[in-house]
Amino acid sequence: MKLCYSPTSPFVRKVVVTAMEAGLFDTIETYRGDVSDIFKGINPANPLGKVPSLTLDSGDTLFDSVVICEYLNELSDKVDLFPAKGIDRARVMTLHALADGMTDAAYQRRMDSAAMPEGEGSPTWNARLRVAMENGLDHLEKTVGSFKDDLNIGTIAVACALGYFDFRFSHENWREGRPQLAAWYESFSSRPSLQETVPPEA
Numbered sequence: 001m002k003l004c005y006s007p008t009s010p011f012v013r014k015v016v017v018t019a020m021e022a023g024l025f026d027t028i029e030t031y032r033g034d035v036s037d038i039f040k041g042i043n044p045a046n047p048l049g050k051v052p053s054l055t056l057d058s059g060d061t062l063f064d065s066v067v068i069c070e071y072l073n074e075l076s077d078k079v080d081l082f083p084a085k086g087i088d089r090a091r092v093m094t095l096h097a098l099a100d101g102m103t104d105a106a107y108q109r110r111m112d113s114a115a116m117p118e119g120e121g122s123p124t125w126n127a128r129l130r131v132a133m134e135n136g137l138d139h140l141e142k143t144v145g146s147f148k149d150d151l152n153i154g155t156i157a158v159a160c161a162l163g164y165f166d167f168r169f170s171h172e173n174w175r176e177g178r179p180q181l182a183a184w185y186e187s188f189s190s191r192p193s194l195q196e197t198v199p200p201e202a
């Protein structure tokens, strides 16, 4: 299996954490996306131009990140990160959707402010995306008690979102006023899979 990655992508991090928790990381070859042309995107194996993608020995290429994570989970005899059905699955997938949405808002803000040519960013849309991040954080602060002891794709995605906030938006100090979430993150992020995947410039 071949994973196209970027070392700073929070979506790639979620896949790598999943692969490590699943005991499968050693079976995956990695190669970096190509950042030379913004119009092509960074991953020719994915028509959307995004990382991550996972190319299987069969020739199939899987994306996006949650599809790859679910596939790895199915291959694993070590963990079960995706409840099979019913309200248990719906709860975990909703937590995942929240965390991925917050991560995407942060990533879009980062691109808007750091990767666009001077003067092309949109302060109004950037502020809208910040509201999504802040509301997501407030929701997690209120609900962290319901997932604090769980290891699943939802909690992995939340940890990767918070790690990305620390990496790119540490000046916005997401921990302020959110002691429960901060305490959960402190404990959850001590897992070796998260320790070994901290973004390089953090």
Ligand SMILES: N[C@@H](CCC(=O)N[C@@H](CS)C(=O)NCC(=O)O)C(=O)O
Residues within 6 Å of the ligand: 006, 008, 009, 010, 011, 012, 038, 040, 041, 042, 048, 049, 050, 051, 052, 063, 064, 065, 066, 107
């Ligand atoms: N929903 C996608 C999001 C992936 C994504 O946004 N990847 C970013 C890096 S964090 C990317 O490849 N951006 C390059 C581009 O869009 O050109 C997933 O979960 O895989």
